[in-house]
Amino acid sequence: MAVQINPSILSADFARLAEEAKAAEGADWLHVDVMDNHFVPNLTLGVPVVESLARATEIPLDCHLMIEDADRWAPQYVEAGAGSVTFHAEAAAAPVRLAREIRAKGARASMALKPATPIEPYEDLLPELDMVLIMTVEPGFGGQAFLDIMLPKIRRTRELITKHGLELWLQVDGGVSASTIERCADAGADVFVAGSAVYGAEDPAEAVRALRDQARSATATAAWACAH
Ligand SMILES: O=C(CO)[C@H](O)[C@H](O)COP(=O)(O)O
Numbered sequence: 001m002a003v004q005i006n007p008s009i010l011s012a013d014f015a016r017l018a019e020e021a022k023a024a025e026g027a028d029w030l031h032v033d034v035m036d037n038h039f040v041p042n043l044t045l046g047v048p049v050v051e052s053l054a055r056a057t058e059i060p061l062d063c064h065l066m067i068e069d070a071d072r073w074a075p076q077y078v079e080a081g082a083g084s085v086t087f088h089a090e091a092a093a094a095p096v097r098l099a100r101e102i103r104a105k106g107a108r109a110s111m112a113l114k115p116a117t118p119i120e121p122y123e124d125l126l127p128e129l130d131m132v133l134i135m136t137v138e139p140g141f142g143g144q145a146f147l148d149i150m151l152p153k154i155r156r157t158r159e160l161i162t163k164h165g166l167e168l169w170l171q172v173d174g175g176v177s178a179s180t181i182e183r184c185a186d187a188g189a190d191v192f193v194a195g196s197a198v199y200g201a202e203d204p205a206e207a208v209r210a211l212r213d214q215a216r217s218a219t220a221t222a223a224w225a226c227a228h
């Protein structure tokens with residue numbers, strides 16, 4: 001079972017994004033948090049920055065859209081060069097149509113759930129997706145404490161993926177660090193976003209390696225992974 005580590009540039013220096021992308025050498029994807037100050041109380045970056053970043057780095061971009069009107073904007077992030085586009089279930093009027101549009105344009109389609117949004121109403125949508133993102137903090141800011149009350153939701157999501165025999169990635173985002181990543185992997189996550197744990201470290205590339213080693217060993221003994 002492959003694990004993936006996606007550093008979040010929310011915790012990087014925004015004036016040096018291309019260099020910061022290189023500093024997290026070994027990362028599977030670069031996680032790009034797009035915030036509009038409406039869906040969340042924070043404002044970050046938009047389509048032009050994603051376009052420039054896609055040209056400046058070879059690491060594929062994993063765009064996490066924390067924006068209203070996802071149906072209108074998400075396809076533009078595929079055109080800007082994102083390899084994976086995550087929209088929030090709470091912000092999409094027509095999630096199936098949107099996932100199909102993202103895929104048709106050539107990117108991986110992913111749907112995120114805020115902490116208070118359950119996975120169960122979305123069970124029938126899972127085959128339309130390439131990834132589900134379970135938020136482990138309230139979206140909006142980096143550096144928040146991991147919500148361990150989300151672990152049962154991660155477990156239930158993994159059970160649904162297994163039940164339907166899907167090749168769906170399960171991403172966790174928020175407060176993922178050396179002290180929480182093993183619990184996430186044990187519960188069923190296989191894609192780990194880490195902002196402050198990577199860019200707050202003295203050596204971001206070493207932080208990526210260490211997180212990957214921890215996630216790998218926790219996955220090796222996890223019941224959900226052993227059953228495969
Ligand atoms: O989506 C996010 C916040 O809404 C970020 O991806 C996330 O918070 C990463 O930062 P950290 O690992 O420091 O929690």
Ligand SMILES: [Co+2]
Pocket residue numbers: 008031032033064173193
């Ligand atoms: Co994010």
